[in-house]
Amino acid sequence: xxxxxxxxxxxxxxxxxxxxxxxxxxxxxxxxxxxxxxxxxxxxxxxxxxxxxxxxxxxxxxxxxxxxxxxxxxxxxxxxxxxxxxxxxxxxxxxxxxxxxxxxxxxxxxxxxxxxxxxxxxxxxxxxxxxxxxxxxxxxxxxxxxxxxxxxxxxxxxxxxxxxxxxxxxxxxxxxxxxxxxxxxxxxxxxxxxxxxxxxxxxxxxxxxxxxxxxxxxxxxxxxxxxxxxxxxxxxxxxxxxxxxxxxxxxxxxxxxxxxxxxxxxxxxxxxxxxxxxxxxxxxxxxxxxxxxxxxxxxxxxxxxxxxxxxxxxxxxxxxxxxxxxxxxxxxxxxxxxxxxxxxxxxxxxxxxxxxxxxxxxxxxxxxxxxxxxxxxxxxxxxxxxxxx
Amino acid sequence: xxxxxxxxxxxxxxxxxxxxxxxxxxxxxxxxxxxxxxxxxxxxxxxxxxxxxxxxxxxxxxxxxxxxxxxxxxxxxxxxxxxxxxxxxxxxxxxxxxxxxxxxxxxxxxxxxxxxxxxxxxxxxxxxxxxxxxxxxxxxxxxxxxxxxxxxxxxxxxxxxxxxxxxxxxxxxxxxxxxxxxxxxxxxxxxxxxxxxxxxxxxxxxxxxxxxxxxxxxxxxxxxxxxxxxxxxxxxxxxxxxxxxxxxxxxxxxxxxxxxxxxxxxxxxxxxxxxxx
Numbered sequence: 183x184x185x186x187x188x189x190x191x192x193x194x195x196x197x198x199x200x201x202x203x204x205x206x207x208x209x210x211x212x213x214x215x216x217x218x219x220x221x222x223x224x225x226x227x228x229x230x231x232x233x234x235x236x237x238x239x240x241x242x243x244x245x246x247x248x249x250x251x252x253x254x255x256x257x258x259x260x261x262x263x264x265x266x267x268x269x270x271x272x273x274x275x276x277x278x279x280x281x282x283x284x285x286x287x288x289x290x291x292x293x294x295x296x297x298x299x300x301x302x303x304x305x306x307x308x309x310x311x312x313x314x315x316x317x318x319x320x321x322x323x324x325x326x327x328x329x330x331x332x333x334x335x336x337x338x339x340x341x342x343x344x345x346x347x348x349x350x351x352x353x354x355x356x357x358x359x360x361x362x363x364x365x366x367x368x369x370x371x372x373x374x375x376x377x378x379x380x381x382x383x384x385x386x387x388x389x390x391x392x393x394x395x396x397x398x399x400x401x402x403x404x405x406x407x408x409x410x411x412x413x414x415x416x417x418x419x420x421x422x423x424x425x426x427x428x429x430x431x432x433x434x435x436x437x438x439x440x441x442x443x444x445x446x447x448x449x450x451x452x453x454x455x456x457x458x459x460x461x462x463x464x465x466x467x468x469x470x471x472x473x474x475x476x477x478x479x480x481x482x483x484x485x486x487x488x489x490x491x492x493x494x495x496x497x498x499x500x501x502x503x504x505x506x507x508x509x510x511x512x513x514x515x516x517x518x519x520x521x522x523x524x525x526x527x528x529x530x531x532x533x534x535x536x537x538x539x540x541x542x543x544x545x546x547x548x549x550x551x552x553x554x555x556x557x558x559x560x561x562x563x564x565x566x567x568x569x570x571x
Numbered sequence: 572x573x574x575x576x577x578x579x580x581x582x583x584x585x586x587x588x589x590x591x592x593x594x595x596x597x598x599x600x601x602x603x604x605x606x607x608x609x610x611x612x613x614x615x616x617x618x619x620x621x622x623x624x625x626x627x628x629x630x631x632x633x634x635x636x637x638x639x640x641x642x643x644x645x646x647x648x649x650x651x652x653x654x655x656x657x658x659x660x661x662x663x664x665x666x667x668x669x670x671x672x673x674x675x676x677x678x679x680x681x682x683x684x685x686x687x688x689x690x691x692x693x694x695x696x697x698x699x700x701x702x703x704x705x706x707x708x709x710x711x712x713x714x715x716x717x718x719x720x721x722x723x724x725x726x727x728x729x730x731x732x733x734x735x736x737x738x739x740x741x742x743x744x745x746x747x748x749x750x751x752x753x754x755x756x757x758x759x760x761x762x763x764x765x766x767x768x769x770x771x772x773x774x775x776x777x778x779x780x781x782x783x784x785x786x787x788x789x790x791x792x793x794x795x796x797x798x799x800x801x802x803x804x805x806x807x808x809x810x811x812x813x814x815x816x817x818x819x820x821x822x823x824x825x826x827x828x829x830x831x832x833x834x835x836x837x838x839x840x841x842x843x844x845x846x847x848x
Contacts, residue, residue, distance in 0.1 A: 416691035417702070433650050435653060445688060
């Protein structure tokens with residue numbers, strides 16, 4: 183580790199100028215706190231992010247449509263996973279109720295964007311994407327605000343069980359409230375991703391629907407990841423971590439623990455709500471049974487596999503889980519005893535469910551920092567290359 | 572007993588704290604003056620840490636009053652008391668072990684963070700300025716406590732003595748008026764103890780803070796403290812300067828037990844010798 187160079191003291195604790203000239207070839211030499219605290223504080227990070235963005239932009243012209251759709255789903259799941267990571271990874275408040283928040287976002291967005299002429303279903307007819315997206319996020323955030331006091335009373339396993347209850351509560355409401363959800367087995371159309379008069383879920387002259395959706399969801403993921411990262415590195419993210427590590431010490435240090443927990447649930451709810459709103463606008467259809475316990479477990483898997491309390495880990499985990507079914511679908515070719523039909527056992531869907539559990543266990547035992555931890559190992563190896571120590 | 576010249580920073584009067592049948596503190600009464608280093612000593616289980624927990628708002632006593640800068644702070648939440656300018660360290664280190672040293676110190680400034688979630692998300696304007704100012708202030712403490720080489724390490728990986736120093740740093744980052752130190756040199760070797768003693772003297776003399784300290788290292792207490800209160804089983808026995816306390820027969824009795832007729836087997840010891848362990 184290289185020590186950070188101090189700004190020559192001007193006395194009186196004046197903040198150092200945010201920007202300053204940085205000598206070339208000395209990546210760990212900082213001459214201002216602003217440089218040290220920047221999001222991309224090394225040259226390598228800047229290059230890596232630039233490369234990732236360029237690759238992300240080029241992908242839709244290279245990949246098949248069905249793969250793009252999968253990646254778009256992965257991007258939306260990543261937004262949800264960041265939300266769960268903020269409350270569970272950063273703030274340490276175990277939540278199994280993520281599916282519930284997702285459902286609130288999805289249905290709020292569907293109602294806002296829904297057809298007002300339809301006499302079976304509620305609809306406001308506002309299809310402009312930012313409106314229903316933020317409405318979905320805010321609705322879920324509001325529920326997060328209401329749920330948060332639970333976390334002031336309960337912790338750990340008890341909180342997990344109570345938030346689990348939310349999922350079942352939600353499932354019941356979604357199944358029964360036909361005017362919003364369409365009812366069991368019927369469902370309703372999801373929110374229409376319309377941006378400036380263009381319905382992105384229909385092909386246009388230039389792009390196919392999946393290309394458009396991929397670009398939209400990736401762009402949104404970049405925005406949400408950036409916002410999440412900013413929260414994580416600010417005083418708010420630090421106070422989340424303080425409450426997670428030592429709540430009594432945090433309080434004595436001047437952190438308002440109840441406020442922090444409330445903030446964590448609100449922001450997590452907002453992310454989940456937005457993810458829920460977006461997720462079903464890809465398929466265009468919303469079924470009341472889509473928000474069960476398995477969805478919550480999947481998000482927990484994303485966070486644990488990706489890396490607890492890292493934003494980039496949440497993204498890696500989400501893409502991993504999104505692409506996993508695609509891989510298991512290939513299995514019957516190599517393992518003939520597996521069936522690709524859901525009616526026979528053993529089938530690939532069972533393998534998939536099994537894999538979530540196995541992967542969580544394997545990662546917790548072998549690499550608790552998740553995919554992010556694997557990345558750190560690789561990075562550290564190459565940092566010291568060709569020396570192995 | 573030498574009374575402090577100016578108005579006391581902290582006035583504790585008749586504080587009594589009970590847990591069911593156990594009386595942890597029984598009528599603790601003392602004051603801490605401006606720039607004074609006031610020490611509380613006593614055998615294990617005497618209720619010293621309980622006094623700290625009452626002061627910082629973790630426990631709520633059944634009786635008594637605590638006035639900080641003239642304001643009654645009993646019953647307020649710990650974070651409110653912290654914001655008023657009372658900082659503390661813990662006997663068993665209570666750091667945020669997954670965070671770096673800098674982040675731990677930055678958290679000491681949590682109570683003066685004014686910006687909200689939206690500003691934090693954008694990392695613009697007030698949020699950015701506030702973070703940079705906090706970082707500059709934290710670096711002063713890094714400098715003061717000689718933590719430069721540990722800045723970026725997660726504190727969980729640091730040696731014990733350094734962790735103790737980081738915890739002191741976190742308390743200082745709160746810019747307190749009164750600093751509560753709960754066994755600042757417990758478990759430290761000689762050199763670490765001397766370093767910590769130097770920091771404590773600097774904090775009092777250069778930063779001008781009032782300090783309330785609980786410590787078992789009698790050598791350190793006698794050398795540093797302006798006044799000492801001795802407690803035993805929650806009951807304050809005596810308060811006075813180090814020299815007065817050392818001569819007090821009640822103190823010797825509390826630490827070494829009463830001199831029963833044991834046929835001359837037990838030699839008389841002074842409190843100083845007998846308790847430096």
